[in-house]
Amino acid sequence: MSADTFDIQAVSEPLEGRDAEVVVKNERSEFVLEVSNFSVDYGVGDDMVRAVNDVTLHLRRSKVLGIAGESGSGKSTLVYAMTRLLRAPGVISGGDVILNVANPDDEKETTPINLVTASEKELRKVRWSHVSIVLQSALSALNPVLRVGREFDEVLKTHRPDMTKVQRRERAKELLAMVGLNEDRLIRFPHELSGGQRQRIMIALALALDPDLVIMDEPTTALDVVTQREIISELHHLRSRFGFAMIFITHDLSLLVELADEIVVMYAGEIVERAGARALYEAPRHPYTLGLLNSFPPLHGRRRELTGIPGSPPDLSDLPKGCNFYPRCPYAMSRCEHEAPALTTIGTSDRSVACWLHAPDPSVPVPVELSRTANPARHATSTQRERS
Amino acid sequence: MTDATLSPAVLSARHLTRHFSTRVPGRFFNAKRVVRAVDDVSLDLFEGRVTAVVGESGSGKSVLARMLARIVTPTSGELVLEGTPIPVRSKRTLDYAATVQLVLQDPYASVNPVHRIRHALERPLLIHGANKGDVDQLAKAALARVSLEPPERFMDRYAHELSGGQLQRVSIARALCVRPDVLLADEPISMLDVSVRLGILNLLRGLCDDERLAILYITHDIASARYIADETIVMYAGQIVERSHGTALVDEPTHPYTQLLISSVPDPSDPTSQDPTGSEHATFEVADVGCRFAPRCPFAMEVCRVEDPPDFIVGDGHSSHCWLHANEPRAAVDVALPQRRREGEPTTT
Numbered sequence: 001m002s003a004d005t006f007d008i009q010a011v012s013e014p015l016e017g018r019d020a021e022v023v024v025k026n027e028r029s030e031f032v033l034e035v036s037n038f039s040v041d042y043g044v045g046d047d048m049v050r051a052v053n054d055v056t057l058h059l060r061r062s063k064v065l066g067i068a069g070e071s072g073s074g075k076s077t078l079v080y081a082m083t084r085l086l087r088a089p090g091v092i093s094g095g096d097v098i099l100n101v102a103n104p105d106d107e108k109e110t111t112p113i114n115l116v117t118a119s120e121k122e123l124r125k126v127r128w129s130h131v132s133i134v135l136q137s138a139l140s141a142l143n144p145v146l147r148v149g150r151e152f153d154e155v156l157k158t159h160r161p162d163m164t165k166v167q168r169r170e171r172a173k174e175l176l177a178m179v180g181l182n183e184d185r186l187i188r189f190p191h192e193l194s195g196g197q198r199q200r201i202m203i204a205l206a207l208a209l210d211p212d213l214v215i216m217d218e219p220t221t222a223l224d225v226v227t228q229r230e231i232i233s234e235l236h237h238l239r240s241r242f243g244f245a246m247i248f249i250t251h252d253l254s255l256l257v258e259l260a261d262e263i264v265v266m267y268a269g270e271i272v273e274r275a276g277a278r279a280l281y282e283a284p285r286h287p288y289t290l291g292l293l294n295s296f297p298p299l300h301g302r303r304r305e306l307t308g309i310p311g312s313p314p315d316l317s318d319l320p321k322g323c324n325f326y327p328r329c330p331y332a333m334s335r336c337e338h339e340a341p342a343l344t345t346i347g348t349s350d351r352s353v354a355c356w357l358h359a360p361d362p363s364v365p366v367p368v369e370l371s372r373t374a375n376p377a378r379h380a381t382s383t384q385r386e387r388s
Numbered sequence: 389m390t391d392a393t394l395s396p397a398v399l400s401a402r403h404l405t406r407h408f409s410t411r412v413p414g415r416f417f418n419a420k421r422v423v424r425a426v427d428d429v430s431l432d433l434f435e436g437r438v439t440a441v442v443g444e445s446g447s448g449k450s451v452l453a454r455m456l457a458r459i460v461t462p463t464s465g466e467l468v469l470e471g472t473p474i475p476v477r478s479k480r481t482l483d484y485a486a487t488v489q490l491v492l493q494d495p496y497a498s499v500n501p502v503h504r505i506r507h508a509l510e511r512p513l514l515i516h517g518a519n520k521g522d523v524d525q526l527a528k529a530a531l532a533r534v535s536l537e538p539p540e541r542f543m544d545r546y547a548h549e550l551s552g553g554q555l556q557r558v559s560i561a562r563a564l565c566v567r568p569d570v571l572l573a574d575e576p577i578s579m580l581d582v583s584v585r586l587g588i589l590n591l592l593r594g595l596c597d598d599e600r601l602a603i604l605y606i607t608h609d610i611a612s613a614r615y616i617a618d619e620t621i622v623m624y625a626g627q628i629v630e631r632s633h634g635t636a637l638v639d640e641p642t643h644p645y646t647q648l649l650i651s652s653v654p655d656p657s658d659p660t661s662q663d664p665t666g667s668e669h670a671t672f673e674v675a676d677v678g679c680r681f682a683p684r685c686p687f688a689m690e691v692c693r694v695e696d697p698p699d700f701i702v703g704d705g706h707s708s709h710c711w712l713h714a715n716e717p718r719a720a721v722d723v724a725l726p727q728r729r730r731e732g733e734p735t736t737t
Contacts, residue, residue: 070581071552195445224444224608229652251582257656281656295582297589297615299638299655306615308586312551 029100029110032212032245033059033082038095038116040074040081049316051077051090053269056343059213062243066260066277068253068292070313074269075249079215083131084115084123092116101130102212129159132206136218138198142190148201149186155208175204179234196227200234207238215247220255232259253292257281265289268314268324271343275351283372285346285353287329290369323356331357331367396471397432398602399456399488399570404429404465406451425451427626428465433570433602438593440605440617442649448626449606453574456604457490470569486516489563493575495555499547499562505531506543508562516566530565531558533599534591553584560591571595572604577612589616610649614638619705622646625680628699632706642708644685679711687712 040052052074059065069075080086082097097116103109113126135141142151152172156163163171173183179200190198199219206214216235220228232255239246248259256263256277263280265273265288273286284290291309311328320326323336335356343354357366406426411418426448433439443449454460456467458480467474469487492498499508509527518526524543531539534557547555556576563571573592577585593616595601607613613620614635621631622645630643641647674680675693682692691697691711700713 070583225610225652226444226648229654232654252654253582254656255654258654292582295586297586297611298657299611299614299650299653300657303615303635305590306586307590309583310587312553312584313581 029112030060031058031098032061032100033057033247034096034098034100035082036096036098038078038082038097039093040077040086041091041093042077043089044091047317050093051269051316052081055095055271057264057271059245059247060261061212062239062245063261064239064246064248064259066256066263067247067249067266068251068256068263069266070251072268072313072316073266075266076217077269078266079133079217079247079249082115083127083133083215084118085133099126099131099213101126128155128211129209130211131213131215132209132211133215133217134199134202134206134219136221138195138202138222139190141202142198144190147187147189148193151201151205152186152208155205159209171208175208176201178207178238179204194227195223196230199223199227199231203231203234203238207242207244210242211244213245213247215249217249218251219248221250221252228255235259253281253289254296265292268316268319270324270354272325272355273351273353274343275353279351285351285358285370286325286355287331287357287370288325291328291330323354331370333357333364395435397468398435398470399433400468401429401431401452401456402466402468404452404455404467405463406448406455406460407463424626426455426462429623429626429628431621431628433604435569435602436596436600437618438596438603438605438616439619439621440607440613441621441623442607442610442613443623444608444649446625447623449623450574452623453490453572453604453606456570457488457572458484459490482516486566487568488570488572489566489568490572490574491556491560491563491576494579495552495559496547496579498559499555501547504544504546505550505558508558509543509565512562512566526565527561530561533564533595534558534561536561551584552580553587556580556588557591560588560595564595568601570602570604572606574606575608576605578608585612592616609653610638611653622649625674627680627709629681629709630707632703636703636706640703640706642702642706642713643681643710644687644712645681648684679709 035055035057038052038055038057039050042049042051055078057065067075067078077086077090081090081092086092095116096114098112099115100110100112103111113122115123115126118126142148149169149172152175153168156168156171160168172186176183176185181197181200181204185193185197185201193201202219220231223231235246236259248256250256253263253265257280260277263275263277264271265280265286267288273280273284273289275285280289281293284293288309294306295308297306309328310330314320314324314327320337322338322340323329323332324340326332326336329336333356339356341354341356341359343352344358345352346358357364357370404426405424405428408423408425410421410423412421429452431439441449441452451460455462458467458474458476462476465476467476469484474484499505506527509530510523513523513526514520528539528543531537531542536542536554536557542550542554542558550558556579560571560573560576571592576592577588580588589612592603592605596603605613605617619631619633620635620637622629622637622643624645630637630641630646637646638650641650675682678694679685679688679692679697682688685692689711697709697711697714699707699709702708702713
């Protein structure tokens with residue numbers, strides 16, 4: 001892994017005009033992660049494909065940020081590049097990722113570290129102890145020839161060299177208990193465990209060093225609904241206990257609405273909408289978000305035909321000239337064909353959307369479906385109302 | 389809709405069972421263990437109807453589909469195709485294959501990557517005895533039926549040039565080009581992007597309505613089953629635990645497993661679903677004696693651990709494989725029903 005990350009660093013360092021040195025602010029930043037104008041390419045030269053384009057994100061401490069999008073929307077590339085785990089031919093082509101690391105001695109102080117310019121040595125300090133990651137496929141993430149206990153042992157040995165063997169073992173048992181597994185699992189091999197158990201082990205490993213930020217890349221996609229529900233409630237529980245911030249990536253928007261505080265929706269490498277979870281669900285502003293929400297058949301209410309989103313996901317090497325979503329958009333206007341909309345804040349709200357329909361232009365009426373207002377009282381009451 | 393109004397079933401499965409034997413490695417001897425992948429499953433597929441089979445991984449739903457396609461030989465039980473019993477142990481005939489076609493889960497793996505789409509569509513036609521001169525026309529017609537238009541644009545492409553949704557349509561077209569009466573779709577949407585899933589579901593529903601195909605739709609997503617199915621069957625550990633016509637099963641689940649399945653689906657329109665009932669870990673142990681769900685069932689009673697329940701009728705065309713419905717079906721249901729389901733029904737329009 002280290003060889004690859006060195007490669008990326010080699011490419012990302014010549015980016016000039018950026019102060020590489022870190023200004024040490026001795027105050028607590030409210031954000032654990034600040035990503036600004038971040039872009040990632042695959043390949044260089046003529047074959048270059050921009051997988052993540054100009055993404056800006058902020059994640060507050062102890063909050064959950066959900067990233068939703070289809071395959072190829074750049075959501076996984078974004079987090080791998082952010083943590084500098086992306087392998088060649090992936091190249092970070094611009095932007096900054098500032099991680100505000102909590103000071104171990106003083107809770108109130110944080111140190112900003114720019115992950116894009118950080119050296120491998122600095123990254124080693126940050127990885128796992130401050131940022132950890134849970135991968136989609138737990139079977140391929142765990143070493144098949146090592147017993148589960150060994151995985152815990154190695155992490156602790158590397159990052160907590162002062163721990164004794166007995167302490168490490170105790171900590172591993174404690175971590176397993178945290179995710180609801182019996183300690184006898186420590187002597188098992190990954191193939192002896194079910195998919196849900198393996199994913200729990202991955203979560204326990206990610207939490208081993210008490211990180212500030214845990215990144216979950218589709219942790220439940222390969223599991224069935226009942227197991228998914230258990231893992232999600234486990235995460236709820238662990239988060240309320242340890243207060244880590246979380247980035248949760250999935251294509252299942254309805255899962256995110258339950259779990260996340262804020263959701264960003266990605267399409268063709270760009271953020272098309274950012275909003276609070278409930279607001280996004282109740283009052284989507286981007287036609288793509290609306291389409292995604294309407295793509296899930298409801299569990300109750302009368303059966304009626306749903307349409308989903310026509311067409312197929314875009315080819316990143318051949319994107320339309322204007323708005324990326326234009327060819328599939330039911331509300332497309334002539335402007336969308338030529339000009340790409342930027343992500344802009346709408347009105348006075350704290351949400352933003354990249355769509356010409358919401359540009360301050362009185363001649364463009366906003367469709368009813370995209371101008372609903374969220375009902376704040378809604379989740380306080382348990383009455384059900386069908387989406388119109 | 390009741391069975392009385394229907395023409396006879398196109399394809400019926402009677403007491404279909406498939407056991408696999410595995411070896412449990414022991415210290416000195418390897419013990420033999422039988423996995424009852426599908427146990428005594430009976431179902432009918434009617435023309436113009438979608439029958440959905442819902443279950444989690446390992447519930448035996450795919451084995452069931454493969455037995456219906458006669459790729460897997462049943463241990464016991466029989467198949468009846470258009471009124472004629474099929475000797476299940478005999479070799480599958482070409483006729484059977486032309487009547488019953490299977491669509492697989494992963495379109496990327498089920499279309500040959502080194503041949504053009506044309507090859508995928510023309511080969512079954514030639515095998516099933518179409519004229520060499522007609523195959524081009526027939527293949528194009530099949531593509532048009534799955535809304536891949538214009539067909540000329542797709543005929544000479546390779547699998548990697550198409551998106552997942554398009555490829556799944558090709559794989560449905562391939563199944564359709566031999567004009568089957570029964571289409572078995574094994575998780576046709578689970579590998580696809582969220583935005584194209586509905587397109588495939590609507591396509592299946594359309595084929596069923598317009599061309600009177602009998603469709604078996606296998607899924608783990610109970611919401612999508614509710615969306616397209618005329619009859620829904622829930623399987624657990626190889627057995628049918630609940631079945632109903634229309635949406636009754638999802639709207640009023642009577643089996644504890646169906647209830648668990650439904651309450652596990654993320655449902656943002658329902659704030660009460662936020663925290664599920666206890667996160668104690670389900671044992672995936674399947675009972676050898678008694679009800680198979682008993683070790684995981686929150687309502688398990690003495691009788692459940694001793695005797696396997698029969699199917700109790702709990703409504704019109706709605707049956708439940710659960711002892712809770714033995715005596716006073718309605719009362720038991722009300723106790724077992726999650727709160728939100730009772731609230732939800734009258735208000736939804």
